[in-house]
Structure formats: structure tokens, C-alpha cells
Amino acid sequence: MTTTLAVLNQKGGAGKTTLSTNIACQLQLNDYRVLLVDSDPQGSARDWHAASDGQHLPVVGLDRATLDRDIKAITKDYDWVVIDGAPQLREMAVAAIKAADVILIPVQPSPYDIWACSDLVELIKSRQEVTDGRPKTAFVISRVIQGTKLSKEVREALAEYGLPVFEHFTSQRVIYPNSAASGSTPMLMEPSGEGAKEVQRITRELNNFITGGITRGTHSEAAL
Numbered sequence: 752m753t754t755t756l757a758v759l760n761q762k763g764g765a766g767k768t769t770l771s772t773n774i775a776c777q778l779q780l781n782d783y784r785v786l787l788v789d790s791d792p793q794g795s796a797r798d799w800h801a802a803s804d805g806q807h808l809p810v811v812g813l814d815r816a817t818l819d820r821d822i823k824a825i826t827k828d829y830d831w832v833v834i835d836g837a838p839q840l841r842e843m844a845v846a847a848i849k850a851a852d853v854i855l856i857p858v859q860p861s862p863y864d865i866w867a868c869s870d871l872v873e874l875i876k877s878r879q880e881v882t883d884g885r886p887k888t889a890f891v892i893s894r895v896i897q898g899t900k901l902s903k904e905v906r907e908a909l910a911e912y913g914l915p916v917f918e919h920f921t922s923q924r925v926i927y928p929n930s931a932a933s934g935s936t937p938m939l940m941e942p943s944g945e946g947a948k949e950v951q952r953i954t955r956e957l958n959n960f961i962t963g964g965i966t967r968g969t970h971s972e973a974a975l
């Protein structure tokens with residue numbers, strides 16, 4: 752059976768491509784058969800793939816609003832299909848929501864970024880209403896400034912949307928852009944580094960989330 756994960760946020764620069772390439776890589780390291788689908792006409796995931804000469808993962812581009820139909824023809828040989836979402840394009844978000852079994856919304860810990868999720872959350876909730884709660888959806892906080900405490904307010908503000916917030920998050924670390932530049936990831940470049948650990952924790956939490964494990968809606972304080 753294939754699980755389709757969509758990494759969505761209509762806000763540019765939220766961390767969609769970073770999260771989707773990294774989760775896809777970690778899932779592959781966990782011995783799953785993984786396909787990365789680039790739904791963004793900018794083609795960032797395809798650029799990432801080309802930068803490694805296509806070494807690490809199969810990546811295909813499906814950047815039209817027929818994504819939910821087109822994807823059916825190519826998923827069957829994979830355990831996981833990870834869709835890197837496109838910014839702004841509402842019709843692409845709608846198609847990705849239809850295609851997904853699970854959605855992660857990377858969001859930076861700032862009020863503007865949190866407010867900007869409202870349209871996407873509405874789209875997801877309207878879909879969930881007609882599909883018995885599918886796709887399961889959670890926020891993943893991204894690009895937390897190191898050395899700061901992730902405030903309780905950020906988790907609480909996100910929890911007001913009525914969707915769970917992952918306990919684990921990514922911090923702002925140079926290893927993410929540095930590894931991306933050569934089409935790699937922290938796990939391949941610095942397997943025992945902190946960036947790799949963050950991705951491993953998020954991927955583990957994703958697996959638990961799918962199998963019904965607990966992700967709290969709010970969490971008082973995250974130790975950084």
C-alpha cells in the first residue's frame with residue numbers, strides 16, 4: 752500500500768521543499784521505496800534532484816491541477832509518495848489535498864506565517880468534512896532560531912486552527928541549504944549532526960501520527 756504525504760503551505764519560503772526532500776530521503780534510508788513529486792512549477796525539488804545528478808531519489812514533476820488524477824498512474828510501485836507543494840497556487844493545493852493521505856504544513860514561528868495558513872486550513876477542513884477526516888493533517892514548525900525558546904504562544908496560536916502540531920520541528924541551520932546545494936540532505940552529509948537528528952525525529956513522529964500515535968495540539972515548551 753502506498754502512503755501519499757503532501758507538504759503544503761501557500762506561503763512562499765515556509766520550508767516545504769526542505770521538509771519534503773528531507774523526509775523523503777529519511778524514509779528511503781529507512782528502506783521504504785519513495786517517490787518525490789514536485790508539484791511546484793518553480794521546480795525546486797527537480798533542481799535539488801538534478802544537483803545530485805539524480806543519485807538519491809526518483810523525482811518527477813506534476814505541476815498541473817490534474818495532479819490528483821495523474822499521480823494514480825505512478826504511485827503503485829512505492830511505499831511512500833511525497834508531494835512538495837507549490838506556493839500560492841490554490842488549484843494545486845486543492846489537487847494535492849485530494850491526492851494526499853496525510854498532510855504536513857511547515858510553518859515558521861511568526862504571527863504573519865501563522866495567519867497566512869488560514870486559507871489552506873479551510874481547504875483541508877472542507878475536504879476532511881466529506882472524507883471522514885482524511886487527509887490527516889498536522890503542522891510542523893520550521894526554521895526555529897537556535898538558542899531561543901519556542902514560545903508557548905506559537906503552539907497555542909497554531910492549535911487554534913484545530914489541527915495537531917508536531918512536537919518536533921526544524922531549527923534554522925546552515926546544513927539544510929548547504930546540503931541542498933549539492934542535492935543532498937543533512938542525513939547524507941552529516942549523519943550524526945543535529946540537522947539529521949531533527950529530520951529523523953520528525954519522520955518518526957510522522958509514522959506515529961499515521962498509525963494513530965499521539966501528537967499534542969499544544970505543548971508547553973520545547974527544549975531547544
Ligand SMILES: Nc1ncnc2c1ncn2[C@@H]1O[C@H](COP(=O)(O)OP(=O)(O)OP(=O)(O)O)[C@@H](O)[C@H]1O
Nearest residue numbers: 763764765766767768769838921922923924927928
Ligand atoms: N531549517 C532550515 N534552516 C535553514 N534554512 C532553511 C531551513 N528550512 C528552509 N531553509 C531555507 O529557506 C529557504 C526556503 O525554504 P524552502 O525552499 O524549503 O521553502 P518552500 O516553502 O519550499 O519555498 P517555496 O514556497 O518558494 O517553494 C531555502 O533557501 C531553504 O534552504
Ligand SMILES: [Mg+2]
Nearest residue numbers: 767768791795
Ligand atoms: Mg519549495
